[in-house]
Amino acid sequence: MTLNSGSPAAAHFATGIDDSTPRWFAVYTLHKREKLVSKRLQERGITAYVPLLKYTRRYTRKIKHVELPLINGYVFVNITKKDYVHVLETPDVLHYVRFNRQLVAIPDAEIxxxxxxxxxxxxxxxxxxxxxxxxxxxxxxxxxxxxxxxxxxxxxxxxxxxxxxxxxxxxxxxxxxxxxxxxxx
Structure with a gap:
């Protein structure tokens, strides 16, 4: 099923999202695609955030510094209702994170x-x-x-x-x- 941003189905799924004030939500991504999804969302003009931790990996011949997601499979998006479907249409985005089937905004303080x-x-x-x-x-x-x-x-x-x-x-x-x-x- 394809949703366009003006369809009644999109409005039903996007309950809890404000029309004018952007709020933070989390989306699930395919495995190890968090940074790529964040980049793609930002290219679409959507504010996206992946919390990354820096690690140092020591190998026999070299030391490598890597950044890995704090929360595997999560990307946080700051959106209004008009961006709801655009986020879902982004390659490698699976769905919004929901609790008890409800879309839950994440307070700015937790971000x-x-x-x-x-x-x-x-x-x-x-x-x-x-x-x-x-x-x-x-x-x-x-x-x-x-x-x-x-x-x-x-x-x-x-x-x-x-x-x-x-x-x-x-x-x-x-x-x-x-x-x-x-x-x-």
């Missing part, structure tokens, strides 16, 4: 957190949400990640597993206990 996490050089390990039990709401109160809020899922010494609910994933980050507090209200 900014991804920018800060990937810019920090912190080692990050993503885990699916369904493997953990919910815990206390926490906030980082010191350092460059100040303001990061989420659920504390697990603690092992100085390693805290923090869930960002709108993204549907968890980030394992190393934070000193003095830099954490329970989130208020």
């Amino acid at each position: 900014h957190i991804l920018h800060r996490v990937t810019g920090e050089g912190i080692e990050v390990d993503t885990q699916p949400l369904d493997q953990f039990q919910p815990g206390d709401e926490v906030e980082i109160i010191a350092g460059n990640l100040t303001g990061l809020r989420g659920k504390l899922l697990e603690q092992q010494h100085k390693n805290f597993l923090i869930e960002l609910t709108h993204l549907g994933l968890s980030l394992r980050i190393q934070v000193n206990a003095r830099m954490l507090m329970r989130a208020r209200g």
Whole structure:
């Protein structure tokens, strides 16, 4: 089925997207195509973001620096309703990320957190949400990640597993206990 941006079907699938104010959404891509999809979307005039982590790979004869996606298969797009179908028409885009069959906008604050996490050089390990039990709401109160809020899922010494609910994933980050507090209200 092909959707054009004016069709009733496109309007039905694009519920939750504002006509005038761009909002962030996540799309799934084919395996290892995140950077290519981001480039193609940007060529179409659509704001796209792939959080990348830098790794150093050491081989027998050389050292290679690579950038790999923080979240495999995800590209974040900042769109209005008119761009909904254009994103889906981009080669290697599979579909929008939905929770309980609903398209969910990702708050700007969580996109900014991804920018800060990937810019920090912190080692990050993503885990699916369904493997953990919910815990206390926490906030980082010191350092460059100040303001990061989420659920504390697990603690092992100085390693805290923090869930960002709108993204549907968890980030394992190393934070000193003095830099954490329970989130208020």
